[in-house]
Amino acid sequence: MADIGNAPADPSAGADTDAALLAAFAAGDRMAAGQLTTRLGPRVFGLALRLLGDRAEAEDVAQEAMLRLWRIAPDWRHGEARVTTWLYRVTVNLVTDRRRRGRDRMSPLDQVDEPADPSPGVARQMLDAQRHDALQAALMQLPERQREAVVLRHIEELGNPEIAGIMDISTEAVESLTARGKRALAAILAGQRADLGYDDD
Known part of the structure; x- marks a missing residue:
């Protein structure tokens, strides 16, 4: 879990570009959609x-979220919200809808993409894949809202106010969910630290 505590990226980075591309698509520029x-x-x-x-x-969720973005493009009001914030919120809502319909299946994580670049070496690739699997399996053990908050904060690196908007809760609730989720993840992964190569941090 060495990378779980990274500081969030600049929340304004890329926001103008995203909005400009969406506006260009709404105006008929199909290349903007690809970008x-x-x-x-x-x-x-x-x-x-x-x-x-x-x-x-x-x-399926990602495809539906992007389709909804294309549908909303003509009515998008520049400056009212960030495109990514809107898209993350739609994604979280779609995930929630799937859970409610009983389609959330916890399957074994045996489909790890191997890095295309062989330079890290086989041992490093295997360790990275093992860490990915262990973190994903641990995330799936968290309560749903904790999982959402932890993923948005520590993996997507969003700020608490943006997460609050996406999850439709207060920033205090975000802080509470992420703190409890991070503690739970640490407890779940505690016995695997040495095997995952985290024994020195």
């Missing part, structure tokens, strides 16, 4: 995958 999908698609998919633990379900 925006390249920028935001992997992030939406990654969020859905962390929350659902199922690659096929995450792909």
Whole structure:
């Protein structure tokens, strides 16, 4: 869990570009849609995958979230919200809807993408994959709202006010959820620290 405590990235980074691309798409520029999908698609998919633990379900959610973005593009009001904030909120809501319909399946995480670059070496790749699996399995043990808060804060690196907007809760509630979630993750992973190569931090 060495990377769980990283500071959030600058929340304004890329916001203007995202909004400009969305406006361009709404005006008929199809290339803008491709650029925006390249920028935001992997992030939406990654969020859905962390929350659902199922690659096929995450792909469905990411596709639906992006479709909703295209539908809202003509009515988008620049400056009222960040595109990413809106998209994350839609993604979280879609995930919640799937859970309510009983389609949240906790499957074994045996589909880890191998890094394309062989330079880290096989041992490093295996350790990275083991860490990814262990973190994902631990995340799936958290209560749903804690999982959402932890993923948005420590993996997506969003600030608490933005998370509060996405989850429709107060910043104090975000702080409480992330603190409890982080403690729970540490407890779940405590016995695996040496095996995962975290014995020195």
